[in-house]
Amino acid sequence: MTNAPHRLARVRPLDAVPGPLPEQFFVRNDAADFNSPDGHTWRIIKTPFPASPANQNSPARGGWAVGGSVGQDQFTFLAPCAPTNVFGMAHNTGAPGRALPPQAFHKAASSVIGPGDAIKLSPTAGHVDPEAELTVVVRKAARKLTLDNARDAILGFTIGNDVSARDAQKSDELWISAKSPDTFTPLGPWIVVGLADDGVPITVVHNGTELSPASSDDLGWGVEEILVYLSGFMTLQPGDVILTGAPGECRQIRPGDEVVCRVGGIGELRNPVVAGE
Numbered sequence: 001m002t003n004a005p006h007r008l009a010r011v012r013p014l015d016a017v018p019g020p021l022p023e024q025f026f027v028r029n030d031a032a033d034f035n036s037p038d039g040h041t042w043r044i045i046k047t048p049f050p051a052s053p054a055n056q057n058s059p060a061r062g063g064w065a066v067g068g069s070v071g072q073d074q075f076t077f078l079a080p081c082a083p084t085n086v087f088g089m090a091h092n093t094g095a096p097g098r099a100l101p102p103q104a105f106h107k108a109a110s111s112v113i114g115p116g117d118a119i120k121l122s123p124t125a126g127h128v129d130p131e132a133e134l135t136v137v138v139r140k141a142a143r144k145l146t147l148d149n150a151r152d153a154i155l156g157f158t159i160g161n162d163v164s165a166r167d168a169q170k171s172d173e174l175w176i177s178a179k180s181p182d183t184f185t186p187l188g189p190w191i192v193v194g195l196a197d198d199g200v201p202i203t204v205v206h207n208g209t210e211l212s213p214a215s216s217d218d219l220g221w222g223v224e225e226i227l228v229y230l231s232g233f234m235t236l237q238p239g240d241v242i243l244t245g246a247p248g249e250c251r252q253i254r255p256g257d258e259v260v261c262r263v264g265g266i267g268e269l270r271n272p273v274v275a276g277e
Helices: 094-098 166-171 223-231
Strands: 006-013 025-029 041-045 069-071 075-077 086-089 104-107 119-121 132-138 154-161 185-193 201-206 241-243 258-263 267-275
Touching (some): 132 258, 223 241
Antiparallel strands (some): 132 241, 201 258
C-alpha cells in the first residue's frame, strides 16, 4: 500500500444521460485540505479496479477525458467501488472480540449505496441500527496473505455503514436477512490511499446528535489480521470491501432520520432514512 496520501472517488456527472449502463468516472485528488479549492478540483483517472465490476466503460463526454480536471460541483459521488464481495466482521470489539476466533459475515453487493442515497426501511424491519466502520478497499486479487504482506493488498480505506436489522439478526443465524436488505451498506464518499489507520476516531451522528465515539484501536482483530483470516479461505478481489467492526455507539433509526458516519482522516458519510415498500 502506497504511503502517498490521496483520495480516489467514483462519480457521476450531474447531467448524466440515463441508459442501460449509467455513466461513471473515477477521479483523484491529492490536496491535503479536503475543503480547500484544490480539494474540490479532481483529476479524471482510469479505473483502479481493472478486474472488478467497478470497471464499467462510460460514454465519451466533453471535458471528461482521462487527465482532465473537473470541479466537485460538476458531479455527484457514488459508492467508491462496486464490490464483488462485501464482508463484515462479527464480535470484533475490544478484548471480548479478540477472545473469540475471527468470524466474518457476507453482505450482498446489491445492498451497497453511495453517499446521500436513502436507507430504506420496510414496515417489517423492526429495530434497525447504523454502525459506523473503518472499511478496507482491496487493491488486487489476494490469497493466503500473511501479516508481513497483507498491507500490500490494500488500496485504501473508506467509510462503511453496516446497517443492521436487530430483530432479524436474532432469528437468522447467518444474519443474511439482517445485513443484506437493499440499501443496508452505504459506502463512501471516497477512498483515502495512504491513511494511517491506527487510533482513527469512529463516530455516528444521529439527527445531529453525536453519539459516544470510539477508535480503530478498539477493534478486537486488526486490519492485517482480518485480511489474513479472509484470504486464508478465499481469494479477495479488486474492489472488495471489508467493514472491520463497529466499536462505537449506535442508535435505532426510523424513517425521517439522518445518519452520519464519521471516520477520522476520511470524512463523513451522510444518508437519509426513508420508509421503504
